[in-house]
Amino acid sequence: xxxxxxxxxxxxxxxxxxxxxxxxxxxxxxxxxxxxxxxxxxxxxxxxxxxxxxxxxxxxxxxxxxxxxxxxxxxxxxxxxxxxxxxxxxxxxxxxxxxxxxxxxxxxxxxxxxxxxxxxxxxxxxxxxxxxxxxxxxxxxxxxxxxxxxxxxxxxxxxxxxxxxxxxxxxxxxxxxxxxxxxxxxxxxxxxxxxxxxxxxxxxxxxxxxxxxxxxxxxxxxxxxxxxxxxxxxxxxxxxxxxxxxxxxxxxxxxxxxxxxxxxxxxxxxxxxxxxxxxxxxxxxxxxxxxxxxxxxxxxxxxxxxxxxxxxxxxxxxxxxxxxxxxxxxxxxxxxxxxxxxxxxxxxxxxxxxxxxxxxxxxxxxxxxxxxxxxxxxxxxxxxxxxxxxxxxxxx
Amino acid sequence: xxxxxxxxxxxxxxxxxxxxxxxxxxxxxxxxxxxxxxxxxxxxxxxxxxxxxxxxxxxxxxxxxxxxxxxxxxxxxxxxxxxxxxxxxxxxxxxxxxxxxxxxxxxxxxxxxxxxxxxxxxxxxxxxxxxx
Numbered sequence: 001x002x003x004x005x006x007x008x009x010x011x012x013x014x015x016x017x018x019x020x021x022x023x024x025x026x027x028x029x030x031x032x033x034x035x036x037x038x039x040x041x042x043x044x045x046x047x048x049x050x051x052x053x054x055x056x057x058x059x060x061x062x063x064x065x066x067x068x069x070x071x072x073x074x075x076x077x078x079x080x081x082x083x084x085x086x087x088x089x090x091x092x093x094x095x096x097x098x099x100x101x102x103x104x105x106x107x108x109x110x111x112x113x114x115x116x117x118x119x120x121x122x123x124x125x126x127x128x129x130x131x132x133x134x135x136x137x138x139x140x141x142x143x144x145x146x147x148x149x150x151x152x153x154x155x156x157x158x159x160x161x162x163x164x165x166x167x168x169x170x171x172x173x174x175x176x177x178x179x180x181x182x183x184x185x186x187x188x189x190x191x192x193x194x195x196x197x198x199x200x201x202x203x204x205x206x207x208x209x210x211x212x213x214x215x216x217x218x219x220x221x222x223x224x225x226x227x228x229x230x231x232x233x234x235x236x237x238x239x240x241x242x243x244x245x246x247x248x249x250x251x252x253x254x255x256x257x258x259x260x261x262x263x264x265x266x267x268x269x270x271x272x273x274x275x276x277x278x279x280x281x282x283x284x285x286x287x288x289x290x291x292x293x294x295x296x297x298x299x300x301x302x303x304x305x306x307x308x309x310x311x312x313x314x315x316x317x318x319x320x321x322x323x324x325x326x327x328x329x330x331x332x333x334x335x336x337x338x339x340x341x342x343x344x345x346x347x348x349x350x351x352x353x354x355x356x357x358x359x360x361x362x363x364x365x366x367x368x369x370x371x372x373x374x375x376x377x378x379x380x381x382x383x384x385x386x387x388x389x390x391x392x393x394x395x396x
Numbered sequence: 397x398x399x400x401x402x403x404x405x406x407x408x409x410x411x412x413x414x415x416x417x418x419x420x421x422x423x424x425x426x427x428x429x430x431x432x433x434x435x436x437x438x439x440x441x442x443x444x445x446x447x448x449x450x451x452x453x454x455x456x457x458x459x460x461x462x463x464x465x466x467x468x469x470x471x472x473x474x475x476x477x478x479x480x481x482x483x484x485x486x487x488x489x490x491x492x493x494x495x496x497x498x499x500x501x502x503x504x505x506x507x508x509x510x511x512x513x514x515x516x517x518x519x520x521x522x523x524x525x526x527x528x
Contacts, residue, residue, distance in 0.1 A: 133425075140425050144417040154416065176434035228446045235438050243431050270407040379432065386431045390424045 059290025
């Protein structure tokens with residue numbers, strides 16, 4: 001009887017927590033609990049990207065509970081995954097993680113994003129594409145910095161760089177392919193910075209524009225015909241697919257989602273993609289990505305470097321978009337493009353566009369930049385997917 | 397892709413890392429710009445074929461319809477003038493007949509008071525003054 005009770009007590013999480021290989025491991029696990037609770041707080045109380053940050057935080061908590069054995073990162077780091085091992089020895093999160101590892105969730109999320117995105121401002125003002133391209137500067141600068149640090153392999157540097165694209169699913173797709181061991185840190189950094197956009201971007205927006213530029217009122221966008229809206233996703237899919245085939249899992253799904261929304265004959269599919277599909281996949285993606293943040297894997301010096309490089313990527317991308325918009329404004333005569341819309345070039349739809357609108361209205365309450373900023377914003381989604389395609393197709 | 401993750405400090409010198417990073421930077425950003433510029437050009441073609449040309453066609457059709465409408469309106473207004481004149485003529489004749497009828501009735505009843513028909517109103521049902 002006593003032996004049974006002792007066995008039971010030894011099997012508890014508390015006993016396992018304090019009977020780890022070293023005291024440091026125990027401290028690391030406790031630190032992960034603290035981080036997970038902090039993320040739960042940020043998600044629920046501060047409402048920082050709660051739809052993703054909350055599942056990520058809970059995934060992080062579940063994976064670090066001693067003895068729960070819900071997730072084994074070792075199964076997935078090796079080049080060839082043993083599916084039988086995952087199915088026989090894996091926990092619930094291992095099985096769900098297959099959707100990340102096989103690149104299923106990011107693509108499905110992109111179908112939902114496509115169905116929810118209105119590309120009209122971009123079709124109406126195609127110059128916005130240049131701003132979206134300029135805002136990818138941070139991706140490659142961060143890659144360069146991470147590589148220069150000497151702490152990361154080129155693949156890991158690429159995964160870190162893609163944080164600058166400000167697009168969670170894209171960052172996850174690149175990281176699960178190029179540097180799966182960094183997935184937790186990169187996903188958390190990417191989503192945290194996306195949530196912090198209203199704090200990160202305005203200082204740069206004010207620094208790189210002058211008072212006159214911030215007050216520029218842009219002319220109204222032309223109306224877009226239904227034919228244009230329908231042809232647009234097909235053409236983008238086709239052109240991007242021919243130039244960067246590795247971007248097709250993202251761009252193809254994004255444009256498919258948009259097509260079922262605009263064509264007008266598949267409303268049921270569009271509603272499902274925007275709601276049920278998106279929500280289900282978000283739960284699976286968030287919880288499994290969070291699960292990769294085990295104490296051993298997350299609490300390393302490189303995580304701090306990832307967070308620093310990620311922040312640099314975000315800031316440089318913002319500056320890249322602003323400078324591109326500024327140059328375009330000069331070329332167009334100095335009163336055609338409000339450079340504040342440049343910061344929206346970092347995808348993060350629609351948060352970045354809202355920030356442009358808000359900062360613009362601080363200087364002229366009658367200035368409405370939201371629709372103008374949506375153009376670079378959705379161009380940024382395409383741009384970051386193309387940048388991801390470049391990294392995925394690079395012969396490392 | 398080899399997928400072998402080695403820290404670059406182990407296999408590359410700082411100068412090599414810089415050169416490699418620069419290479420990826422230039423090719424990568426260049427590719428992003430070229431793809432998005434291609435899309436930009438495609439959208440310009442979109443505007444021409446899916447917006448400007450249909451707009452012009454619609455404008456032409458609208459102009460043609462407007463011209464036809466104007467012509468029709470002019471013809472209609474001429475007809476209306478004729479009809480109005482006819483109506484006026486008809487009224488004059490009618491007033492003359494009514495005046496004559498009243499005068500005849502007044503003469504019959506012995507009244508010599510002068511009168512002028514200012515307006516008239518048809519009474520529904522049997523026409524009292526011309527029913528016989």
